[in-house]
Amino acid sequence: MQFFQARNVMEAVERAGPGSYFLAGGTDLALQLREGKVKPQVLVDLSRVAELKTLNASGGCLEIGSMMTFAELGSSELVRTKANALWLACQSMGSPQIRNQATIGGNLGNCSPAADGLPPLLALGAEVRLVSRRGEETVSLAELLKRRPLLQEGTLIKGFLIPDQGWKSGFAKLGRRRALAIARLSLGIAVKSEGSRAKKIRVALGAVGERAFLSEALAEMLEEREMDETWLEAAAAGAQQVVASALGSRASAPYKQAAVAGVMREALASLAGGEELNGG
Amino acid sequence: MVELELTVNEKTYKLEIEPDERLIDVLRRRLGFTGTKEGCGEGECGACTVILDGRTVNSCLVLGVQAHGRKIITIEGVGDRRRPHPVQRAFVEEGAVQCGYCTPGMVLSAKALLDKNSDPSPQEIGVAMSGNLCRCTGYDKILRAVQRAAREVSGK
Ligand SMILES: Cc1cc2nc3c(=O)[nH]c(=O)nc-3n(C[C@H](O)[C@H](O)[C@H](O)COP(=O)(O)OP(=O)(O)OC[C@H]3O[C@@H](n4cnc5c(N)ncnc54)[C@H](O)[C@@H]3O)c2cc1C
Ligand code: FES
Ligand code: FES
Numbered sequence: 001m002q003f004f005q006a007r008n009v010m011e012a013v014e015r016a017g018p019g020s021y022f023l024a025g026g027t028d029l030a031l032q033l034r035e036g037k038v039k040p041q042v043l044v045d046l047s048r049v050a051e052l053k054t055l056n057a058s059g060g061c062l063e064i065g066s067m068m069t070f071a072e073l074g075s076s077e078l079v080r081t082k083a084n085a086l087w088l089a090c091q092s093m094g095s096p097q098i099r100n101q102a103t104i105g106g107n108l109g110n111c112s113p114a115a116d117g118l119p120p121l122l123a124l125g126a127e128v129r130l131v132s133r134r135g136e137e138t139v140s141l142a143e144l145l146k147r148r149p150l151l152q153e154g155t156l157i158k159g160f161l162i163p164d165q166g167w168k169s170g171f172a173k174l175g176r177r178r179a180l181a182i183a184r185l186s187l188g189i190a191v192k193s194e195g196s197r198a199k200k201i202r203v204a205l206g207a208v209g210e211r212a213f214l215s216e217a218l219a220e221m222l223e224e225r226e227m228d229e230t231w232l233e234a235a236a237a238g239a240q241q242v243v244a245s246a247l248g249s250r251a252s253a254p255y256k257q258a259a260v261a262g263v264m265r266e267a268l269a270s271l272a273g274g275e276e277l278n279g280g
Numbered sequence: 281m282v283e284l285e286l287t288v289n290e291k292t293y294k295l296e297i298e299p300d301e302r303l304i305d306v307l308r309r310r311l312g313f314t315g316t317k318e319g320c321g322e323g324e325c326g327a328c329t330v331i332l333d334g335r336t337v338n339s340c341l342v343l344g345v346q347a348h349g350r351k352i353i354t355i356e357g358v359g360d361r362r363r364p365h366p367v368q369r370a371f372v373e374e375g376a377v378q379c380g381y382c383t384p385g386m387v388l389s390a391k392a393l394l395d396k397n398s399d400p401s402p403q404e405i406g407v408a409m410s411g412n413l414c415r416c417t418g419y420d421k422i423l424r425a426v427q428r429a430a431r432e433v434s435g436k
Contacts, residue, residue: 001299001300002299003282003299003345005345005348023343023346026341026342026343026346027323027341030302030340030341030342030343031322031323031341033300033343034300034302034321043299043300043343043345045345045346047346071335094323094411095323095326095410095411096336096389096407096408096410096411097323097326097329097336097337097338097389097411098323098338098341098411100332100335100336100337101337101338101341101342178324
């Protein structure tokens with residue numbers, strides 16, 4: 001196996017070819033190497049690529065470089081105010097040591113069913129910036145997650161763009177990574193409101209099926225309504241329906257269907273952020 | 281083999297390692313810092329905690345090559361019997377050490393916290409220590425030891 005430490009995105013992409021893997025924090029990859037689950041010919045280390053370690057708000061977007069760690073994002077005031085759901089996910093992800101090392105780009109690259117970064121990013125309407133020798137592409141995370149495989153060979157996740165349009169967002173999860181798959185569940189939600197009325201909603205679920213996904217049905221059910229007690233109940237019941245239809249007859253279905261109501265309530269209670277801008 | 285240059289406990293080392301060699305193996309086998317312990321080997325227990333550029337990491341999940349050009353503190357760089365760090369003294373005084381296997385990692389997590397925040401709340405201490413498991417002592421003793429060390433460090 002060869003090792004290459006890239007100094008910029010161009011170098012990284014040029015060295016990425018058949019049998020190559022990008023190395024970010026290594027919290028997934030180090031174990032997979034050890035267990036022989038992946039056998040890279042080339043390991044392309046991204047830790048020195050300053051362009052990927054950026055965080056800024058400009059042009060109506062919060063832009064997050066793929067090499068930002070969960071600890072960095074979780075201690076950022078900018079992330080807390082512009083992307084509360086993601087900020088919350090960063091607090092509960094892994095342990096302090098894992099958060100210090102694990103990156104948001106690696107979370108998408110590894111794309112486990114229970115990847116904590118993905119439901120918040122989906123709810124926040126994030127776009128993903130990809131780059132490869134073939135060129136650059138910006139694609140919504142929701143679309144990207146429908147692709148198989150997720151990334152074409154040699155494709156680098158450069159970063160995420162989160163539109164800054166005054167949405168509030170929240171996140172809640174159940175279970176740790178090592179808990180039985182059956183006991184894991186996460187939910188990200190973002191709401192664009194006018195007074196007490198929900199105008200637009202995005203809801204995403206994690207650990208319900210193979211990859212995190214946005215539920216358009218649930219969003220439609222909750223839009224253009226007063227956010228009162230009845231609405232909260234509808235949100236909890238709606239989430240149960242979505243989980244039931246996503247899991248079908250799988251063994252985890254009854255448990256997750258029951259649990260998601262509480263997770264939804266918790267996520268709604270955590271809604272915050274987005275106050276600065278109105279009407280965007 | 282890949283060339284690696286890193287600083288451990290303020291001393292710089294140059295060596296050659298395999299690209300898939302873990303930092304814990306570089307520290308223990310190649311450099312002899314055997315105070316760093318391997319528990320689970322998969323990021324769950326924190327026994328292998330070291331401080332990398334000021335932040336705690338699990339050295340069983342870091343590849344040696346990722347430490348190139350960076351600064352590491354292991355338990356050997358924190359203090360010793362003759363000159364213990366306030367955290368080490370507090371662990372002994374509070375009876376927070378039994379078999380001792382988890383202790384190096386615990387001490388490093390506590391030190392990293394106090395280096396940044398010398399007056400942490402009990403909750404902040406709980407979070408900072410949450411990636412370190414202990415099979416022997418109750419966590420109460422460990423948390424009390426960190427509080428005690430914090431009082432000493434902050435002079436309160
Ligand atoms: C003890 C433990 C607890 C954990 N707890 C959680 C948890 O609570 N929630 C959670 O979501 N995850 C958890 N994880 C999983 C892991 O930490 C995350 O998935 C993390 O975000 C991976 O990021 P990384 O930077 O370490 O990625 P790496 O391990 O470096 O890479 C992961 C994969 O993504 C690819 N990749 C990395 N960066 C890029 C890029 N920029 N472009 C293209 N491909 C890329 C790599 O090639 C590799 O295939 C845990 C892991 C451990 C060991
Ligand atoms: S040995 Fe590294 S976390 Fe357990
Ligand atoms: S003292 Fe034995 S594991 Fe903590």
